[in-house]
Amino acid sequence: MKKLLILLLSAALILAACSDSETDVPVTGSISSGQDIATGEADPTAEATAEPTDSPTPEPEAEAEAEEPAQPETPVDAGDECQSADDAGAESPEGLLPVDPDVKIGTLNNGFTYYIRSNDSPGGSLSLRLVVNAGSFNEPFAGANYAHFLEHMLFNGTEKYPGNEIIDALESIGVEFGPDLNAYTSYDETVYMLDLVIDEEEDSVGTAFDVLSQWAHAATIDPVDVEEERGIVRDEYRLRDESGQGIIFKAFDRMYGQGTPYEGRSPGGTAENIEATTAEDLRDFYETWYVPSNMAVVAVGDLPIDTLEELVEEYFCGIPTGDDPPVVDNWSALNPEATFETATSPEQSYSYLSLDIRLPSWDPNTIEGDRQLWIEEIISIMVENRLQDGYEQGFLSQIDPTHWLTFSHTRGLRFYGTNLRADDFSAALTDYWSLLLSLEQHGFGDADLERAAKAIRADLESAIEAEPTVQDRQRADQYAAHFLGGSDIGRLEDTAARVDALLDELQVDELSDRYREILADSGLILIAVGPDPSEVPTVEEMQAAVDAAVPGELPEMIGEASELLSVPDPVDPVSEGPIEAITSELDDAYEWEFANGARVMYAYSDIAENEISLQAISWGGWSALEEGERPLAQYLATRAVGNSGLGDLSPAQISRYLDDRNAQVQPFIGETTEGIAGASDSADVETMFQLMHLYMTEARVDEQAFGEAVNIGDIIASLSVSDPDWQQALAYLEVRHGEAFGWFNLVAPPETLDSLTPESLLDIYQRRLVGVDDLVVVVVGDVDRDVVEQMARTYVGTLPAGESDDYVNRRAPVPEGIVRREVVLGPDIQSTSATYFYELLSDVNPASEVAVDVLQVLLDSRLVENVREDLGDTYVVAASIGMSITPEPRIDAEVFATGDPEQMATIEAEMTRILAEVRSGEITNEEFEQARSVVNDNYALVVNADFTNVLLRRAYVSDDELPTPGRLIDELEALELADVQELAALLFDPDQHIQIIRVLPG
Secondary structure, eight states: OHHHHHHHHHHHHHHOOOOTTOOOOOOOOSOOSSOOOOOSSOOTTEEEEESOOSSSOOOOOOOBOTTSOOOOSSOOOOGGGGBOTTTTTOOOOTTBOOOOTTSEEEEBTTSOEEEEEEOOSSSSEEEEEEEESOOGGGSSSTTOOHHHHHHHHGGGBBSSSBTTHHHHHHHHTTOOBTTTEEEEEESSOEEEEEEEEOOTTTTHHHHHHHHHHHHHHOBBOOHHHHHHHHHHHHHHHHHHTSSHHHHHHHHHHHHHHTTSTTTTOOTTOOHHHHHHOOHHHHHHHHHHHSSGGGEEEEEEESSOHHHHHHHHHHHHTTSOOOOOOOOOOOOOOOOOSOEEEEEEOTTOOSOEEEEEEEEOOOOTTBHHHHHHHHHHHHHHHHHHHHHHHHHHTTSOOOSSOOOOEEEEEETTEEEEEEEEOOSSHHHHHHHHHHHHHHHHHHOOOHHHHHHHHHHHHHHHHHHHHHGGGOOHHHHHHHHHHHHHHOOOOSOHHHHHHHHHHHHHHOOHHHHHHHHHHHHHHSOEEEEEEESSGGGSOOHHHHHHHHHTOOOOOOOOOOOOOSOSSOOOOOOOOSEEEEOGGGTTTSTTOEEEEOTTSOEEEEEEOOSSTTOEEEEEEEEOGGGGSOTTOHHIIIIIIHHHHHTSOBTTBOHHHHHHHTTTOOEEEEEEEOSSEEEEEEEEOGGGHHHHHHHHHHHTTSBOOOHHHHHHHHHHHHHHHHHHHHOHHHHHHHHHHHHHHGGGHHHHOOOOOHHHHHHOOHHHHHHHHHHHHSSBSSOEEEEEESSOHHHHHHHIIIIITTSOBOOOOOOOOOOOOOOSSEEEEEEEOOTTOOOEEEEEEEEEEOOOSHHHHHHHHHHHHHHHHHHIIIIIIHHOOOSOEEEEEEEEOSSSOEEEEEEEEEEOGGGHHHHHHHHHHHHHHHHTTOOOHHHHHHHHHHHHHHHHSOOHHHHHHHHHHTTTSOGGGOOOHHHHHHHHHHOOHHHHHHHHHHHOOTTSEEEEEEEOOO
């Protein structure tokens, strides 16, 4: 099911039809292990950095120290003698998990480990990883921040690529900062990632290998560069740690790490240590831990494995062996005593309880360790199922639906955990712990194991079907994880067989005993989180609530539904046929139209085997509702329906029905459209269509789901006065829309929330999602046309017809002049920033789309070089330029920078200067060609979402204006510098834009 959630998130991004400042609503889950950042692929426990991307994300840097002896610029080609013969092709030793024979693991004579695999998905590309088995845990003292600071420095230059030449080299082969150039530092590791298109003419592969090799042994770490980078690292700390969320994270990190070797070793370090770090400190850490025996290079892509091995030998054999690093031990004993803590900050807009139980450490690379990890996962699924049953039957008094997850905070710290929201935290905590104690007393039954086994087997079967098209990046990350922690990289068929045998042999008594052991060996870690101590229970109250818990009867196991619905009789389309304009690019593109006004468009794609996405949209959205109903429709109604049952089935019954089926859908209501986003396996397409049909015919709002949705409304109201992202979004909407702000307000007032009923929320939902007039359903993926046709005739053509309506343009004219609005930050927040918003009414077509993409890459590069690198006080600076078709065609741009509060005036002045230069046409041909190369590489990597976007665009424009992958490449080749200069001149009007500035109080 986790895979489907990722697919649905991608689908939601496609359909986020550019409504103003869409802001996510928080959903409380187990807190991530901290200070993570949205990099292209980032370890969830990472203090991640990355070169700035389209969205505000971080970056790294470099140096040079004259006293250090220079390493050879080009590694010596040692030929066949470079590789240790005993590693190549060796079978897994007894007791270790088998390794997929398609990946070759070897060790060079200098001790460097390598993982290589030839992979043709997506094709024409290569993913490289430099994996360093060292992070903040390996620093000489807690809070040093050396690992993270060093990661920054590697992007500031190496012996062969001094200063920013390393960035220039990567840009020259089409590598963009962000999704193509990423790095992260966590507690246990530092990983550098390059994902690129293979270009023989530009020797992109050789350059990328060369850069990775330089990072591994030839960083300059110049003292001057360290001083210049210090302000950037300090601004990152300001952004992540000197904030309400940073305060909350530190409380979790303290509770999770206390009494263990990880105590106090957060990757972000401390402000004092950032200021005190020297080039000598970083050089010492580099030479201690960045040695071949402690590193691996991973290469996965569309090249023969012999070629990849030759490249590894060419670029990594000549690296000096160095001394083996010190041996470190992250093991620590479990603490059987319960611990309690409160974590509060005015920026934390809502209250919740976090309940966690530490799990023992296992070696996942061993057969026994793998077995124990699977047992713990089986127990987690059984507990979560029982909690869901208890929630639905009234055993639990929390507001939000239950969950029970397994997660890692660091490599050596694993947990079971949950979060919960409640009106009465003491009662909710007692109820929750009582149910866990009831499971301890009664144990699990055969039905518990059967249900968990069914879900696990279905997920493994689905993964096996999708395995042939696993992408380069995903495989590269898997091999990096294997080097670092021994995770399973065997054939999925072997994993499934091993797990299947385990499920057959396990007895519920063994699982019950193991669950009891976990509760006995590990004390509950309980953290109350909220905006103020008065809003959360005290330590004494939490202790009393836990002490009051007693085991009782278990809730009934809710039975499985035999079917989701009675299958309608299929109807014939009124017209059908191939989509002639795009059949050359979209395989078997076809369309059906039905009498109820619905259209179904389909394209076959095996880019991702065993994956199908569904996007259904119709016109209207919240713009067709009443003023003030946006937050009710967009956030509350769809949430309440999504957490309720469908037809006669309860949420738990639906969940049980889906245990062994990989299908999921979710409804949405945006500014001008509403619809359904869905995903499924090839075998479960019908289940996906059935769910869509039910959400459009038999939706309901249950009392529990209604209460949770109203609570979300209260949370949004709190966020609007304490969370800087929400404050900025509202400030922008207020300035942008003036008297029309009531249509765009994200917050429902208290009196509106108080007047809501389950019926009124359902009415809002039904006004937009029940009754078909102009529904467009797009299906793309690994499914045959005749299957989609049957689904369309059965579940789309039979949807009830509704009255025709359309979206309404509620947007006010762009305000005249420069409008500047300040957002005053809370007392715990030190991260000041400036965001400039520009808007241009413009045609949206493939030519303009290409010009927008090139301008964004070009402007991003200029901003990073001049604001971040030259000024040195900005962690994030980026441009984001997007296009919208409804309610009127336009281009929107945001230019954003964080920075030292005392330097924001200088940062803004530099942003303004750069925008003025770009607007006046001061763009060099070299900048233009470099940006075009990056965009070309992005276009070359086609995914299913690109095909979905093309088909959805047919609902807006004629077929000759569709942004097919081929059309975008053609337009990119035809694009001229003058086209980008003209767009910049029109878009970045110095006399008409909005500025939202985050400032410190006073």
